[in-house]
Amino acid sequence: MTAHRYGMAELGGDYARGAAGLALTALPLILLPMHWIVAIAFGAAALVFLAFLLRTWLRHRSVIEVDGQGVVAHGPLGVRIAWRDLTGFRLRYFSVRRDRQRGWMQLDLRGGGRRLKIESTISGFDEIVSQAHDAALAKALTIDDSSQANLMSLGVIAPQGGLAERWGVRPPADRPASDGPEE
Structure with a gap:
């Protein structure tokens, strides 16, 4: 039996991209007043980045x-x-x-x-x-x-x-x- 895992070196870029995307979409949503249509767009984008971060974490935890x-x-x-x-x-x-x-x-x-x-x-x-x-x-x-x-x-x-x-x-x-x- 062989065991394989995703290393931090391979996933570090994904974590960084996900965190940056989440910060750029969630922070303006939280900190700035905006029209509800714009807020929906920012919220949807924030959810996409959050899902990407979750997927990266799941791969990192998998063996x-x-x-x-x-x-x-x-x-x-x-x-x-x-x-x-x-x-x-x-x-x-x-x-x-x-x-x-x-x-x-x-x-x-x-x-x-x-x-x-x-x-x-x-x-x-x-x-x-x-x-x-x-x-x-x-x-x-x-x-x-x-x-x-x-x-x-x-x-x-x-x-x-x-x-x-x-x-x-x-x-x-x-x-x-x-x-x-x-x-």
Whole structure:
């Protein structure tokens, strides 16, 4: 069994962005008189930043354990998915630039009526993806082209001619593990 967690170094930026956004939206709402329509807009934005901070805190408190039986997320919103119950596997890439650089991946697993999303900022992400992919293959699950291209970019599966060319996948040695194509 391996245990994985999101480190403070990876989440510090999210905490800072969430706190700054909450301060810039909640403080004017509290301290300044404003028209009710403007107050609703500021309140809605403050709620979005508060939700983002809560989501970041939940990731920070979570520990993901993976073994031959399945994957378990320990924490405030714990989830367990046994590999034998796996019904969905998707590996997505999100880019912050048009050139598809400097992004992150997200593994989305479904099974037993539960869903677990794991972001590539967690320690040992490649290992988690590899074990989940093996389980998906054992269950003969259909893996979409986008997920296959992302698996290639991580080096979990070998590049497959036309698919690799179409998605612009380079061998993993040419790029950091979190870079890759997405839909």
